[in-house]
Amino acid sequence: MNSLGRIFRVNIFGESHGECVGITIDGVPAGLPLTVENFLEDTERRKGGQQKGTTPRVEDDIPLFKSGIFNKKTTGAPLTILFENKNIRSSDYQKQRAVPRPGHADFVAHEKFGGFEDYRGGGHFSGRLTACLVAAGVIAKKLLTVVPLSLQGEGLGVRATILEIGGEAHLQKGLQKAIDAKDSVGGIVECRVKNLPVGLGEPFFDSAESLLAHAVFAIPAVRGIEFGTGFAAAKMFGSEHNDAIENGEGKTKTNHAGGVVGGITNSNELIFRVAIKPTSSTPKAQQTLNWETNEVENFSVKGRHDLCIALRVPVVLEAVTAIVLADLMMLEQHIPRIINS
Amino acid sequence: MNSLGRIFRVNIFGESHGECVGITIDGVPAGLPLTVENFLEDTERRKGGQQKGTTPRVEDDIPLFKSGIFNKKTTGAPLTILFENKNIRSSDYQKQRAVPRPGHADFVAHEKFGGFEDYRGGGHFSGRLTACLVAAGVIAKKLLTVVPLSLQGEGLGVRATILEIGGEAHLQKGLQKAIDAKDSVGGIVECRVKNLPVGLGEPFFDSAESLLAHAVFAIPAVRGIEFGTGFAAAKMFGSEHNDAIENGEGKTKTNHAGGVVGGITNSNELIFRVAIKPTSSTPKAQQTLNWETNEVENFSVKGRHDLCIALRVPVVLEAVTAIVLADLMMLEQHIPRIINS
Amino acid sequence: MNSLGRIFRVNIFGESHGECVGITIDGVPAGLPLTVENFLEDTERRKGGQQKGTTPRVEDDIPLFKSGIFNKKTTGAPLTILFENKNIRSSDYQKQRAVPRPGHADFVAHEKFGGFEDYRGGGHFSGRLTACLVAAGVIAKKLLTVVPLSLQGEGLGVRATILEIGGEAHLQKGLQKAIDAKDSVGGIVECRVKNLPVGLGEPFFDSAESLLAHAVFAIPAVRGIEFGTGFAAAKMFGSEHNDAIENGEGKTKTNHAGGVVGGITNSNELIFRVAIKPTSSTPKAQQTLNWETNEVENFSVKGRHDLCIALRVPVVLEAVTAIVLADLMMLEQHIPRIINS
């Protein structure tokens, strides 16, 4: 239930206010060079605290390699990485045990797990676990560089960027809107992958869109995904939407399909966008139900939270995208089982 | 690669112009009454030929039970259903072997399978296989009726409807637009499920949205999916978007979340929308590349096709939704392994 | 629940006295030539009726290709094969509905599936389904021939032979013993695979032995499996049992390990043996419980049965072995996704 992938396969675990969060990655080819330094750029990108609008909780987020790495290279055995939770203030949450925060998993977790869930900071239902996704993404991205250049063209790069914050394409303005309103705000993030080979994905259940969407909805706060022209395609004529094939490599004149046709990558740029809801925790007072009193009461989030979680999504979106693509690349035998560099 | 689900698990096979298409369903509880009649309503809904805008290819679509049913009830063994392909005119396609149709899987299938693919009518990449999804959906829907009333409230119904055709909420107008333009057109379909119990889905990789989106993107022509407020949530403040919990069952004042929080159903109506691209086959002439001559040429679809594939999507969308929900219900032990009615 | 394998993945279905039995194989590379003729040798080997000691029920066992094959080659899409059941005499079984046959699955199937199971001829619990395994085995064996000669040495052959019948190495004598006793009898079958490359299998859960044993116990009547020296190893000293490595390819002086060390193939011949119990149906009168009367009664098998099911096991054992090995070969990228011959 907590795993993803067929060959390159990840399993996550941990809680927001437990000792650590972690991930085990199975199916990593042997011989991939891997050091702590490789993780720093992406873990930095994920961390809050650096920019306006992100949470003041800052963790070191140094990946602790527990298995699967030897002499700074992967061994082919399962690779486990932990991130310690150091900067914890659980008392913020314990006070409000009986008051499920609106928009959070508090209520559903309580019902699903019978009250046995670790509720501190959302427990297992915490954005903290995206640190693990990002770590696996770093490895997946490195694996994608191993794909032969003949297949990936000039360089296969996974890149996600924020398109809008609070409906505004000018991101700082969108963010300021939330700060002014003392509220949180959502956003839209786009992911693009250039130079993918033709043929990733399967007809129907393992379509590239199915696998990507599956992984993307594992990211907290994602409310929608669209490929290529996406929802706008629903308003188009077929003659407008169809992409004319122009050469034998499959390049098309337009790219309304966003790089996937029939569930299979078609050599054009993979493009998809995701909708990120506003952070559920907001400084504004809100209503919710108190389990103990069974009365609706006003609720005001203390804790430390992002005003705009979308700011931290790009690197996580890149990570799950890279995880899915690495798995598909291995299935297509574009990444070998042993990497001799 | 062609399977979906963990306990209630489906496998599809077959080609558009082969002998048949089919599905094997594993994990069906024993004792579920099942007759050909149970399938007729939904298979009728999926079939073209009855309404303006759908393809004149009409198949009987009588489900042929090959295994797993005995004395009109399921046996607990794998259940296989075939649909024969009778009304085939492959010559339409064979003429155009070297000309991949824009928007279709012809090109990617050719590259992925090295030219060995059955290209007639799209082969395995055909909307024809949705007959199998619909059949599995019929069984899944029947299983959902077995969920105890204490869990599903007044009746758990999966219902998809078309919201727009060609950008128009007035469906006939949207359709007429396409007919007038001698073109195809897309649409938006919404799916709603009332009275779901709290607790379906898992944190992260098996979130309800992950599993539903995975299944939904297996439907040909889907380009996007959004839950609840979806993409509009990206423009909202947190205080607007959060749904205030009003009672101990988890009912919320608003339902911007669309019934899923933290990846888990929260007892409110499950709501999601999908974007359907315009049918790739359109009467309008289009450009594509001829593999043999390596020249771009004009292309005009003969064959028989839908002007608006979105018209046929609702029943398929219901089917994959029911399949996912039935699997989750079995995982949560809301559907027993033996049904004694 | 009815599937096996990770990339080369099989799903079986059907009942002994239903319309057909069948198998869907996923993950078959495109381009593999495949005709009915390829199946005849192995399906013949599996069929009863030809030799002393096997059942007089004879089916044509012509594989009916329903999907995944086009122009006599595999397409890369799921491949479904059916075998029709023609030669059925269900009345033999219906008479004895309330009397579970000793050694058969009648009782457990009735309990597990609440009486809804198709009980005719054992229903889904029937040796008849091994026809499907054999068919998948034919395809798997063909795939193994695609492995590069540099990896498989002089030719990778999967070959199973009967070592004993009824405790006798002289097979005809062992069989005659059963005929004389008007009883059924068991046997031991050995499977050997030469020229396997090093490196198939994984440490722990997906050890080569784990995967092979898993598949082998899917064959009805198997009661044990041992690799290399097997149970005899339990009586040996380490210095006797260890196989000294003699060259850089990993060839060992002895082969007590049977070709697998640490769960991984080591380039030496893969050798394992399976114990086959005597056919449960025997002409001898036996005791069992009548469900209706709740009294123990004498029971005499009518129907048509094998005196020694072990006679029919070798080709099935080869099949499941080849299925497992083909899957492992694909995982190690020794078999490509497209076969251009």
Add this chain to the structure above:
Amino acid sequence: MNSLGRIFRVNIFGESHGECVGITIDGVPAGLPLTVENFLEDTERRKGGQQKGTTPRVEDDIPLFKSGIFNKKTTGAPLTILFENKNIRSSDYQKQRAVPRPGHADFVAHEKFGGFEDYRGGGHFSGRLTACLVAAGVIAKKLLTVVPLSLQGEGLGVRATILEIGGEAHLQKGLQKAIDAKDSVGGIVECRVKNLPVGLGEPFFDSAESLLAHAVFAIPAVRGIEFGTGFAAAKMFGSEHNDAIENGEGKTKTNHAGGVVGGITNSNELIFRVAIKPTSSTPKAQQTLNWETNEVENFSVKGRHDLCIALRVPVVLEAVTAIVLADLMMLEQHIPRIINS
């Protein structure tokens, strides 16, 4: 590749001389009480150092709970347990890098993972990881106690015992034989489970024997498995081997089947035996190939090793058996998703 189970699902990781070994268990119901004390009996049983014939390497083996436990109960989230490796003397192994030990995975690991494997103490191919299996077994055993008494009779106990050491039923004598010979020796271990309900397991690929054998061959040094009468059944007549059903619960007069018929448990005691090879490391000098010199040389194991690994197998065998049974019990809904005790 390093996971086992469908609902109750385990993933192991770690290396013999790395920082730790560990296991993540998914699908554990919420609410199961769990403390370090629950693990001590079984981890003690697994540890060497206490009895003649087992290795002097002794680890504390205190389970470190990293996730999935809160307030001494399981939360329903993935549960990760680590065991630190403290007592390491890697230099023993580094000296002999070029000399693969006979009977060990050194050679195959080197070939499979291209020399990138962690070779110290066998790396990931180490009996050390059975500590993780035992830990999961403790949880699985606790889960089995939750099965309603109506289903499990007087108490469902998984119990493995040693039947023979070095061919001798008198265990101390068998062990002394090895000590006298300055050699290692194998053994036979039997596992029995009383009071299992009818109906665990599936026809064919997920037969109870398939799943158990799969798990059992994940235990290092296992060379064979047999159920009930096992290999001896191959010498029997059907009328001898068949177990006459005596009552409506399915109890049989004899139990040659070992509690499984048609792949399904039949309410009689589950009985199977496994053959354990002699420890590969033995004080006796042996021949092997030196990779660097490419010459056969004499080899003498230093390190610290068991004379008879079979002595440590029972608790591990119980563990994997309990893991498989817990998974099957959850599939049959005999263990709920939330445990309220």
